[in-house]
Amino acid sequence: MDNQRNLLLAVALSGLLILGWDMAMRVFYPQASLSGQPDAVATSSEAAPAAASPAAIGGAGGGGAPVDLDAALASPERVRIDAPRLEGSINLVGARLDDIELKDHRDALGEDSRPVQLFAPQGTSGQYFAEFGFLANGQRLPDDLQWQASGTTLTTSTPVTLTHTSEDGLTYSITFSIDDNYMIDAVQSVENTGTAGAVVQPFALINRTSANASPSTFNAHSGPMGAFGDTVEYGPDYDDLAEEGSHTPAGGAPDWFGFSDIYWLSALVPTDQKDATAGFRSLGNDIYRADLIYAPQTLAPGAKISRDTRLFAGAKESVVLGDYERAGIENFGKAIDWGWFEWFVKPMVWLLRTLYEFVGNFGVAIILLTVIIRGVMFPIAQKQFASMAAMRAVQPKMKALQERYKDDKQKQQQEVMKLYKDEGINPLAGCLPILIQIPIFFALYKALILAIEMRHKPFVLWIQDLSAPDPAKILNLFGLLPFDPPGFLGIGVLAVLLGITMWLTFRLNPTAMDPVQQQIFSFMPWILMFVMAPFAAGLLLYWVTSNLLTLAQQSYLYSKHPQLRAQAEKDKADQALADKRKG
Structure with a gap:
């Protein structure tokens, strides 16, 4: 009888150990602290210009009058996106990718259901977008800036370039291309055609509301996440970020980072990680942002610089994420929060x-x-x-x-x-x-x-x-x-x-x-x-x-x-x- 009691106790304790392991590790091994940002890298041969932090990107959060989704997407100032697994459009006002639907995934059961609307314009109930922009002499280009497009549709075979020339002679361009899955590549360039030097910093951001985010649970994180150095950070949660105001990952240079739901992911992937600084911040009204800002460059007249950043916006399919990881994106497969039993869960899947x-x-x-x-x-x-x-x-x-x-x-x-x-x-x-x-x-x-x-x-x-x-x-x-x-x-x-x-x-x-x-x-x-x-x-x-x-x-x-x-x-x-x- 004593052996039987011991057996019952062993089974109960084993069950508690298995189910509580992930939660316990989160308690005893908390996420990285809100430490200072890594130093920016100066590449100019002259004295390095002062680096602007992600906070300098600025930009509005939530609030204001609500915007109807269909009305916002009906604007003629858009470049269509038509790829094998993505469709949507790029907003020429602000150079924002704020309209992305996933062709292979529906938002509900039933043949008449719509594709999953992952990205949506600012002010809509599902606000969620990515933006690629620039700081010039510490000032951000205006949000309502109208860009010029080289084409009308972005496909896997037809890249699209957006351009704008400012009054001080700086010519900005963003060349978008897209692959067969969920990856969009953005090459940001600045050419100084003026007579005076300028300090420029390309940046990229993802802005979203948490109102439609998946709930974060003890065994499946939803919210900010990313791979920094040799570690993957699942956190902070939205509530923690709202309380702290901002969070700068301490794990090292960003391999990728962004916002994760249970099934969906948006992530920025810088090509030159050492030249980039990553951070998360709360903008109020349940609006959050992931910021990527490159080191400042002193651009002499006639000079030109470029930075290449990829954006993943799609479904967290283990096979697709694994393919991207094998192609060079470190730990991208861990965008799925497998937990401590990854070695067993992945073979099960x-x-x-x-x-x-x-x-x-x-x-x-x-x-x-x-x-x-x-x-x-x-x-x-x-x-x-x-x-x-x-x-x-x-x-x-x-x-x-x-x-x-x-x-x-x-x-x-x-x-x-x-x-x-x-x-x-x-x-x-x-x-x-x-x-x-x-x-x-x-x-x-x-x-x-x-x-x-x-x-x-x-x-x-x-x-x-x-x-x-x-x-x-x-x-x-x-x-x-x-x-x-x-x-x-x-x-x-x-x-x-x-x-x-x-x-x-x-x-x-x-x-x-x-x-x-x-x-x-x-x-x-x-x-x-x-x-x-x-x-x-x-x-x-x-x-x-x-x-x-x-x-x-x-x-x-x-x-x-x-x-x-x-x-x-x-x-x-x-x-x-x-x-x-x-x-």
């Missing part, structure tokens, strides 16, 4: 994606994944049952030892361990399959939350999105009643199946339990039914399938170890008789 490509149904892929996992674990389950059978065989000897040394617990424990050694029994073998299941379950949980490959994937009948909770809620009669049960009260069909199948597996448990353990295992399936109800339907599908396979596996192994079944039936009969006597 790969296997699920491979199975999905093979069968064409993601629910079926999850079922096949479960079969594969249980198949791999079957030899371990066999050893577990063999160990249980051996434990049953030595029960009489163990009870004799407990009776003989009942007044000397230390000696009793020593004799019991000697008995285990002599009989070749590992008392912990029974908990190994459970411990292995914990990281597998957690990895699948993270995969369903983070991997966009799982978003909006249907299964059968009423389950049209396996990354969302089961929509068939019992308390509102499967949608017939006009209300949506909150949280754990939203029990669906899969949650009920989870409770029933888990109860059946506990009923077949071959280990004898005391009354307290019996009560715990009697209530646990129904408690988990409520706890798991708000989780992704795909996760419940995995667990239900795993329970069904466990039932089949236990029935088979009972046939191989009949002494277990006989002893289990005897234990239940003895327990029923004891309960009857107490009653």
Whole structure:
């Protein structure tokens, strides 16, 4: 009985350790402090001009009259974007990329839903845009500056250049190009055609509202993030940034940085990291900005400088991010917050994606994944049952030892361990399959939350999105009643199946339990039914399938170890008789 209690305690503590690990590491290893900015690099042979910080970029935050999205996009002062996976437009007023839609991703279920609107103009409810600009002698070019375009449409084969010449003889240009996925390249150039020298600094920024941002949770960060030096910073959160006002990453030169949602990412990628300074700031009214500013350059008459910055604006598809990382963007695959179990979660995503490509149904892929996992674990389950059978065989000897040394617990424990050694029994073998299941379950949980490959994937009948909770809620009669049960009260069909199948597996448990353990295992399936109800339907599908396979596996192994079944039936009969006597 003591061993059984220890087993139950070990499983509970292991579960707390796995689920709490990520949160604990965030507490004990906080994000980089709000330290000062790295020194700017001067490349002129003359004395280095004073560097303007990201704060000098200025620019408005939120507030003002709301702007209608369709009206803003109807302006004729726009250059169209038409790429294989992106479409939208560049605003010639301010040289802003403030209209980007993702062709391959919809904002909701249904064929009539719109593509995901990632970027939107300033003042709209979904304000989110990127801007490439310049500081000249410490002053920013006006926000309402009208740029001239070399073409009408930006495609993968037709770059577009925006130009403007100021009164002091400085000619500014921004050449945009785009690839087949989600990367836009912007080459910013300044040529001094005047008679006096000037100090210039190209900059780039991403401006967004947090009103439509994904919530940041303990296991999936949403908000500012980036790779600096050898580290990836997942933070600060929007609330922390609003409180602090600004944040300058301390990890080193920026490889990439920007704003992340669960499924989407916008990131600036400077080509010359050592010449660039990165920072985040709050502009008020739930508006936030990521700033990239290059070191100041003294531009003599007739001289010209250029800086190349890329902008990623798209979906966090693990394959695409991995391709960009292999092409030279350090740690870009970590834009997906895999957490400390990256080594296990990523192979899980790969296997699920491979199975999905093979069968064409993601629910079926999850079922096949479960079969594969249980198949791999079957030899371990066999050893577990063999160990249980051996434990049953030595029960009489163990009870004799407990009776003989009942007044000397230390000696009793020593004799019991000697008995285990002599009989070749590992008392912990029974908990190994459970411990292995914990990281597998957690990895699948993270995969369903983070991997966009799982978003909006249907299964059968009423389950049209396996990354969302089961929509068939019992308390509102499967949608017939006009209300949506909150949280754990939203029990669906899969949650009920989870409770029933888990109860059946506990009923077949071959280990004898005391009354307290019996009560715990009697209530646990129904408690988990409520706890798991708000989780992704795909996760419940995995667990239900795993329970069904466990039932089949236990029935088979009972046939191989009949002494277990006989002893289990005897234990239940003895327990029923004891309960009857107490009653």
